[in-house]
Amino acid sequence: MARVLRLPDHGRLLVATDLQGCLRDFVRMERIFRAAEDKSLGEVHLLFTGDLIHGPRIPEDGWPDYLGEFYKDESPKLIDRFIALQERFPKQVHSLLGNHEHGHIGGPHTAKFAYDEVALLESILGPKNTEKLRRLFRDFPLVAVAPCGIVFTHGAPAAHIRSIAEIEAAKLDGITYRSPVDILHVPVIGQILWARSASAEAAxxxxxxxxxxxxVFGHDVVPQGFERVGDEQIIISTSFGVADAQKVYLDIDLSRRFDTVHDLREGIEIVPLYPQRQRS
Ligand SMILES: [Mn+2]
Structure with a gap:
């Protein structure tokens, strides 16, 4: 399985981070993608950087303000829509593996909103749909690279690698985790899927x-929607844990060249998910 997705040197790329079961934001990205696709000759790509699934299961009256607008986890529907969109646009719709997807195919089980979110979602899906989910996630790459100079991962770029071959060769299963934090010590995948920060040198x-x-990565929540770290790193928050007005995605011209994160400009490459809402 190709663990590295190689994007082309032309066309347009839309990038969204952590949805965590928020169907409304998935549908919004799908509409933006389809509208861009209609206007073009098929060279529009849509990339999710992982954590499509496992959202909050909090009743509306107990919903905390810091999580943004209320939603309920709709992971099964979101995955069905992702599969349908990918079947319609097989070479253009992609998702990286996030730590939450990894839990279903060999990674440690996450416990963000439930004691065991993997077991919970699989019990909702039943055996047949669980197998379909696992088949989908096993095909998700760990990294996407583009000739424009941008590297996309789920977590921060903290893994020590010498070459692309180390990512290509990375195994996703076969490890027993005594504690979920053990994953942080697994070479390559532990950092790619879980790191929240990286030094400038590591990046x-x-x-x-x-x-x-x-x-470019997500995994963590930036309440303002995005945050540049030095010249090399930018964290993007498209959905989870962010108010609608602050949610952003990336809209990248793949034929351009990006030398630093400052070449990603607010209003051009960094775009609000809901432009009718006023950013603060
Ligand atoms: Mn994550």
């Missing part, structure tokens, strides 16, 4: 080993 080495200069 430069990581993106450099993949032939890039700029790192």
């Amino acid at each position: 430069r080495k990581f993106v450099g080993a993949l032939g890039g200069r700029v790192s």
Whole structure:
């Protein structure tokens, strides 16, 4: 299985991070993608950077303000819509593996909103749909790279790698986790899927080993929607844990060249998910 997704040097790329079961934001990204697709000759790509699934299961009257607008977890429907969209646009719709997807195919089980979110979702899906989910996730790459200079991962670019081959060769299963934090010590995948930050030096080495200069990732929540870290890293929050007005996605011209994260401009590459809401 190709663990590295290689994007082309032309066309348009839309990038969204952690949805965590928020169907409304998935549908919004799907509409933006379809509208872009209608206007073009088929060179529009849509990339999710993982954590499509496992959302809050909190009643509306107990919903905390810091999580943004209320929603309820709709992971099964969201996955069905992702599969349908990918079947319609097989070479253009992609998702990276997030730590929440990894739980279903060999990773430690996550416990963000339930004691065991993997067991919970699989019990809702039943055996047949669970197998379909696992088949889908086993095909998700760990990293996407584009000739424009950007490297996309789920977590921060903290993994020590010397070459792209180390990511290509990474195994996703076969490890028993005595504690969920054990994953942090697993070479390559532990950091790619779980790291929340990386030093400038680590980030430069990581993106450099993949032939890039700029790192884009999610996994963590940035209440303002995005945050640049030095010249190499930018965290994007498209959905989970962010108020609608602050949610952003990326809209990238793949034929351009990006040397630093400052080349990703607010209002051009960094775009609000709900532009009718006023950013604060
Ligand atoms: Mn995550």
